[in-house]
Amino acid sequence: MTHSRDELLKQLRVRGARLTIQRRLVLDILLDGNDHLSVQDIQAQVTQRGADLTETTVYRILQWLKNLGFVSQTDLGQRGVVYELIGSPRHHHLICLNCGGVIEVGDGLFEELRDHVRRDYDFEPRIDHMAIFGLCQDCGNQNISGE
Amino acid sequence: MTHSRDELLKQLRVRGARLTIQRRLVLDILLDGNDHLSVQDIQAQVTQRGADLTETTVYRILQWLKNLGFVSQTDLGQRGVVYELIGSPRHHHLICLNCGGVIEVGDGLFEELRDHVRRDYDFEPRIDHMAIFGLCQDCGNQNISGE
DNA sequence: TTCCTAATTGCGAATTATTCTCAACTGCGA
DNA sequence: TCGCAGTTGAGAATAATTCGCAATTAGGAA
Ligand SMILES: [Mn+2]
Ligand SMILES: [Mn+2]
Ligand SMILES: [Zn+2]
Ligand SMILES: [Zn+2]
Numbered sequence: 091m092t093h094s095r096d097e098l099l100k101q102l103r104v105r106g107a108r109l110t111i112q113r114r115l116v117l118d119i120l121l122d123g124n125d126h127l128s129v130q131d132i133q134a135q136v137t138q139r140g141a142d143l144t145e146t147t148v149y150r151i152l153q154w155l156k157n158l159g160f161v162s163q164t165d166l167g168q169r170g171v172v173y174e175l176i177g178s179p180r181h182h183h184l185i186c187l188n189c190g191g192v193i194e195v196g197d198g199l200f201e202e203l204r205d206h207v208r209r210d211y212d213f214e215p216r217i218d219h220m221a222i223f224g225l226c227q228d229c230g231n232q233n234i235s236g237e
Numbered sequence: 238m239t240h241s242r243d244e245l246l247k248q249l250r251v252r253g254a255r256l257t258i259q260r261r262l263v264l265d266i267l268l269d270g271n272d273h274l275s276v277q278d279i280q281a282q283v284t285q286r287g288a289d290l291t292e293t294t295v296y297r298i299l300q301w302l303k304n305l306g307f308v309s310q311t312d313l314g315q316r317g318v319v320y321e322l323i324g325s326p327r328h329h330h331l332i333c334l335n336c337g338g339v340i341e342v343g344d345g346l347f348e349e350l351r352d353h354v355r356r357d358y359d360f361e362p363r364i365d366h367m368a369i370f371g372l373c374q375d376c377g378n379q380n381i382s383g384e
Numbered sequence: 385t386t387c388c389t390a391a392t393t394g395c396g397a398a399t400t401a402t403t404c405t406c407a408a409c410t411g412c413g414a
Numbered sequence: 415t416c417g418c419a420g421t422t423g424a425g426a427a428t429a430a431t432t433c434g435c436a437a438t439t440a441g442g443a444a
Contacts, residue, residue, distance in 0.1 A: 108391060108392065109440080110440070112393070113392090143393085143394090145431085146394070146395080146433090147393055149430095149432080150392085170430090171430085184362065186360075187363065193360065195358065199350060200350065206346050207346065207371070210342075211331060211374075212373075212377075213331045213333075213340065213372070213377075215369050215371035216334065216370055217369065223363055224354070224360055224361045224364075225363070226360055227358075227359040230359075230361045255421065257420095257421065259421080259422070260421090276401085290423090291422070291423055291425095293402090293404090293422080293423075293424080294421085294422055296401095296403080297421085297422080318401085386443105387442105387443085388444095389440105389441100391441100392437105392439075392440085393439085394438090395436095395437100397433085398432080398434095399433085400430085402427105402428085402429080402430095403427080404425105404426085405424100406423105406424100407422105407424095408421105408422085411418105411419100411420085411421090413416105413417100414415100414417090
């Protein structure tokens with residue numbers, strides 16, 4: 091499940107952050123649309139709710155939430171950069187280079203990798219919302235030319 | 238080891254690609270500097286060799302090599318997007334979000350993940366040159382503030 | 385409740401990275 | 415050697431993100 095709104099706000103308050111209406115708005119949009127949202131998507135939502143934030147502000151708030159570890163920022167390739175609240179448990183995606191299809195996968199896939207990295211390199215990986223590119227079942231069977 | 242120049246050219250010829258002087262030049266630069274090269278890095282090398290390619294052309298050649306599966310394109314975060322010939326065996330990197338340190342790791346780390354993805358999702362992942370972000374040993378011990 | 389101030393936002397320009405268009409050029413098969 | 419589809423050059427265009435600074439405001443202190 092995802093963070094609840096109240097829990098989220100509480101955690102932010104604890105960290106001494108100012109809860110401006112702009113920040114609440116972006117948080118609400120992220121909480122509602124439990125989806126991949128681009129900056130434009132978020133701006134559209136802002137407008138739809140009768141509000142109005144600068145692009146700059148949206149970028150700044152997303153950056154802030156990302157640095158705090160509440161939001162993931164992921165480049166989905168063709169589909170560009172998207173933001174999403176990091177739920178628990180986390181999830182990740184397989185993205186087909188040919189058809190663009192996006193498959194959601196659980197975090198289990200990455201548990202071994204995480205452990206290995208920790209053990210072998212004493213490195214604490216932040217694998218929050220990975221995009222793995224490749225060829226899906228359908229496209230893998232066709233023979234894809236390089237160009 | 239890395240692809241040899243001749244082997245590489247042969248493979249490209251087989252695929253019916255035109256081996257222009259521009260393409261040879263970029264290939265040679267990639268072969269020599271066995272390193273992460275940004276587009277600017279490559280342009281600098283081009284100049285250093287007394288030649289002169291447009292940025293556009295460099296982008297196009299890199300895109301072409303990437304699509305053919307010979308070159309990886311990786312976003313290293315702070316350090317931007319870099320290109321590198323995909324060697325065999327492949328390697329990947331751990332990148333510290335705090336100090337920016339880059340650790341090279343072998344491909345073994347990803348073998349399990351690859352198998353899982355193939356088995357569980359019938360998806361052929363192209364894990365050529367991954368960047369895993371997180372905190373290195375030194376930085377993990379300090380307490381990092383969110384901002 | 386009011387006041388104060390550091391944190392945050394708005395605005396618009398700047399920067400950066402990448403792509404596009406189209407005319408000129410050229411690698412390579414016939 | 416010729417012809418042309420594929421490739422490059424040039425420079426503008428587009429898209430994404432960041433910057434600088436003045437105006438605003440959240441939230442603690444009085
Ligand atoms: Mn997702
Ligand atoms: Mn590398
Ligand atoms: Zn596909
Ligand atoms: Zn570090």
